[in-house]
Amino acid sequence: xxxxxxxIIQIPIKSYFPYQSEGNVKDSEILDANKNEIRKSxxxxxxxxPPLITWDHPSKNNSIIKKKSYDFIVxxxxxxxxxxxxxxxxxxxxxxxxxxxxxxxxxxxYWFFNWENISSYPNYVTYIIKVLAKDSSINENYNxxxxxxxxxxxxxxPYPDLLSxxxxxSIVIVIFALILVYFRKKSSFLxxxxxx
Numbered sequence: 001x002x003x004x005x006x007x008i009i010q011i012p013i014k015s016y017f018p019y020q021s022e023g024n025v026k027d028s029e030i031l032d033a034n035k036n037e038i039r040k041s042x043x044x045x046x047x048x049x050p051p052l053i054t055w056d057h058p059s060k061n062n063s064i065i066k067k068k069s070y071d072f073i074v075x076x077x078x079x080x081x082x083x084x085x086x087x088x089x090x091x092x093x094x095x096x097x098x099x100x101x102x103x104x105x106x107x108x109x110y111w112f113f114n115w116e117n118i119s120s121y122p123n124y125v126t127y128i129i130k131v132l133a134k135d136s137s138i139n140e141n142y143n144x145x146x147x148x149x150x151x152x153x154x155x156x157x158p159y160p161d162l163l164s165x166x167x168x169x170s171i172v173i174v175i176f177a178l179i180l181v182y183f184r185k186k187s188s189f190l191x192x193x194x195x196x
Contacts, residue, residue: 054077
């Protein structure tokens with residue numbers, strides 16, 4: 001009788017405090033992971049939104065490039081981000097398409113391209129830069145960035161550093177000479193005061 005009453009009391013307690021085994025917790029975690037995978041695969045098929053591309057460097061139009069090498073950086077945001085090889089940069093001037101090249105994935109949502117051979121292109125010309133990105137969804141949605149206009153204005157002098165070095169040394173010599181003249185005049189003035 002006592003044993004029967006203990007078993008009857010335990011039934012309601014178990015219903016209010018169910019026992020979860022370690023296996024049950026893992027099963028629920030696996031179930032959640034499977035649901036996430038199903039959502040991801042559904043987004044691969046149902047994605048119809050193209051990637052959003054924004055310029056980070058340069059961040060504004062009509063930038064003047066004075067170097068012979070320059071980094072272009074964009075941020076690309078998408079539920080199914082582009083993979084390597086699906087982001088290209090296109091460079092042209094007002095009349096001719098010059099080239100397109102693959103951008104390199106950096107981290108987070110950043111992609112970059114280094115334009116190294118700038119000096120082989122005409123100087124004092126405006127160039128149009130656009131980025132094309134294709135996401136990794138089954139639909140392969142793609143989008144172009146807003147066109148970015150830049151002006152090349154790099155130095156054509158073969159020795160710009162040598163010329164600026166000579167000017168700098170000349171200025172230092174002149175300043176040093178003026179300091180010497182000042183101290184000589186001051187010391188000669190003091191000697192005349194002492195003699196008087």
